[in-house]
Amino acid sequence: MSSFSQVLAWLTDLSNWSGTTGIPIRIGQHLAISALAILLASLIALPVGIAIGHTRRGAGLIAGAAGAARAIPTLGLLTLFGLGIGIGMTAPLLALVVLAIPSLLAGTYAGIGSVTPAVVDAARGVGMRERQVIWRVEIPLAAPVIIGGIRAATLQVIATATLAAYISDQGLGRFLFAGLKTRDYSQMIGGAILVIALALLAEAVLALIQSLTKTYVAHTRA
Amino acid sequence: MTWLRLNWPQVLQLVGDHLALSLPAILLSILIAVPIGYLAVRLRWLGKPLLLTATLLYAIPALPLLIIIAAVFGFSLRSPETMIAALTIYGVALLVRTAADGFDAVDGFVRDSAIALGHSPLVIFFKVDLPLAVPVLISGIRVVAVSTVSLVTIGALIGVSGLGFFLTDGFQRGILGEVVTGLLASVALAGLLDALVFAGGRAMTPWVRVVDSQPKLGVAK
Numbered sequence: 001m002s003s004f005s006q007v008l009a010w011l012t013d014l015s016n017w018s019g020t021t022g023i024p025i026r027i028g029q030h031l032a033i034s035a036l037a038i039l040l041a042s043l044i045a046l047p048v049g050i051a052i053g054h055t056r057r058g059a060g061l062i063a064g065a066a067g068a069a070r071a072i073p074t075l076g077l078l079t080l081f082g083l084g085i086g087i088g089m090t091a092p093l094l095a096l097v098v099l100a101i102p103s104l105l106a107g108t109y110a111g112i113g114s115v116t117p118a119v120v121d122a123a124r125g126v127g128m129r130e131r132q133v134i135w136r137v138e139i140p141l142a143a144p145v146i147i148g149g150i151r152a153a154t155l156q157v158i159a160t161a162t163l164a165a166y167i168s169d170q171g172l173g174r175f176l177f178a179g180l181k182t183r184d185y186s187q188m189i190g191g192a193i194l195v196i197a198l199a200l201l202a203e204a205v206l207a208l209i210q211s212l213t214k215t216y217v218a219h220t221r222a
Numbered sequence: 223m224t225w226l227r228l229n230w231p232q233v234l235q236l237v238g239d240h241l242a243l244s245l246p247a248i249l250l251s252i253l254i255a256v257p258i259g260y261l262a263v264r265l266r267w268l269g270k271p272l273l274l275t276a277t278l279l280y281a282i283p284a285l286p287l288l289i290i291i292a293a294v295f296g297f298s299l300r301s302p303e304t305m306i307a308a309l310t311i312y313g314v315a316l317l318v319r320t321a322a323d324g325f326d327a328v329d330g331f332v333r334d335s336a337i338a339l340g341h342s343p344l345v346i347f348f349k350v351d352l353p354l355a356v357p358v359l360i361s362g363i364r365v366v367a368v369s370t371v372s373l374v375t376i377g378a379l380i381g382v383s384g385l386g387f388f389l390t391d392g393f394q395r396g397i398l399g400e401v402v403t404g405l406l407a408s409v410a411l412a413g414l415l416d417a418l419v420f421a422g423g424r425a426m427t428p429w430v431r432v433v434d435s436q437p438k439l440g441v442a443k
Contacts, residue, residue: 070368071412073375075386076405079393083401159283166379167393176285180380189293192286203281 010186011193021174023194030171030198033089033164034157037096041153044097045104046146052105053112053142054134062102062109069102074160082167092164099160100153107149111142144214151206158199172198225399233388233407240384240411243374247306248367248415251313256359258314259321260347273319280315284308284376300381309373313366320362324355357430360423364416371412375404385411 010016017023052058077098081091115138123137139146165173175191178184226233262269287308292299295307328351336350378386388404391397424431 067368070365071372071409071416073372073386073389073405073408075375075378075389076401076408079389079401080398080405082393083396083398155281159281162283162285163376163379166390173285176289177379185293188289192289195286196282196290199281199283200278203278 006186007189007193010190016190023175026172026174027194027198030158030161030173030195033093033096033170034154034161037093037100037157037161038150038154040093041097041100041104041157042150045101046108049105049108049146049149050112050134050139053109053115054130054138056113059109059113062105065102066106069099074099075163075166078160078163078167088168089170092161092168092170096157096160096164100157103153103156104149107152108142108146111145111149112138114145115141141217144210144217147206147210147213151203151210154206155199155203158202159195162195225397226403229400229403233403236383236385236387237407237411240371240374240408243302243305243309243377243382243384244367244370244411244415247309247313248363248370250306250310251317251366251370252359252363254310255314255317255362256321256352259318260325260351262318262322263325269322273322276315276318279311284312284373285379287311288376288380302382304380305374305377305382309370312373313370316366316369317359317362320365321355321359324358324362325351327358328354353427356423356427360419360426363423364419367415367419368412371408371415375408 015022019025049062052062074095077095078092081095085091085094119137119141120133123133128136161171162173162176165171165177172191172195175187175194179186179188179191258272262272288304289299291297291307291311292301292304295303297304297307332354333346333350336346341349374384375386375389377384378390385404385408388400388407392400392402392404
């Protein structure tokens with residue numbers, strides 16, 4: 001294993017920060033594939049989660065998806081899609097979308113489902129249509145929990161995007177795999193530190209957004 | 223299926239390796255997380271920072287964590303110790319919150335009665351808090367068992383033997399049957415441990431079934 005100073009040397013070496021395989025490009029790729037995966041997964045999971053939470057039907061689907069998501073190894077999904085689809089962006093992206101869906105579903109369903117039934121009835125009582133009940137009552141009240149689901153999904157996607165580098169030339173994981181292959185421990189540990197920093201930063205930002213929505217909902221309620 | 227038929231001795235061997243990594247990690251997670259969860263409830267000032275640390279630890283991606291653990295503790299990257307340490311960190315991070323929830327849900331009157339009877343804190347923990355928290359703890363341990371088994375596959379990326387080998391080896395050699403076998407074997411193993419923990423929990427809490435099967439007063443119409 002290399003010493004701390006060697007890792008620091010790798011992290012501060014300017015040549016690692018430039019070019020098409022430099023650290024900024026890799027961070028950009030990592031964030032781009034993560035954001036795209038979350039966006040696509042949200043397009044699928046949020047409407048389904050809202051529908052299940054609103055109608056309170058099909059909750060078994062949520063529990064099943066959550067259980068399956070824990071049991072299915074992410075590496076298995078990545079290698080399976082990698083073999084089936086081939087080298088490129090599509091396979092890791094698709095795997096990340098599949099992985100993000102259960103957390104998003106669970107958060108959305110829990111959020112909508114936890115809205116007090118009396119409030120929903122009151123909204124109907126003042127003449128709101130179902131669409132208005134969903135958009136103007138349930139979604140605003142459920143926002144902190146829904147964002148909690150997005151937070152969990154984002155963390156998982158950022159972590160798994162590291163493994164995506166195993167089947168494609170994408171993201172910060174490249175430094176880890178390149179380091180593993182050539183036994184370049186400075187590169188490996190340096191890359192690991194970058195991924196961890198990115199994950200913790202994302203966690204902090206999302207936690208902040210979540211607590212801001214909570215305060216907002218609490219104020220509008222009062 | 224052909225691939226599985228030709229290679230089942232290796233499948234069995236890797237299932238063994240997989241268990242040899244998962245089981246110690248799951249046990250260590252329980253032994254570490256349950257007391258921490260208890261402390262988090264009993265000492266409120268300690269609770270928040272403990273749970274925050276758990277959340278942050280869980281946010282660290284697996285592969286980088288393995289590399290950092292090997293570097294920090296001086297383990298060889300390919301050693302089982304590295305893998306078990308990483309799995310235990312995730313297991314503890316997952317379980318601490320559930321354990322805290324479980325102990326928090328113990329009825330205050332029951333605890334107060336135990337205190338009034340003159341039981342020592344140690345006796346209250348083992349005879350009152352722990353048994354009453356078991357159902358919630360079991361639900362947390364099931365999550366830990368399943369996610370640990372699934373995480374062990376990552377070990378293949380650093381050369382630790384387990385079912386993940388079928389995923390990387392199958393991917394590199396382009397054998398779909400091998401990847402599918404590794405995936406399904408890991409899922410099956412996770413399901414098996416989940417069922418065992420569930421059954422163990424039922425056996426440990428016979429009173430839960432007695433309460434459930436009795437007609438609930440007030441609800442009956």
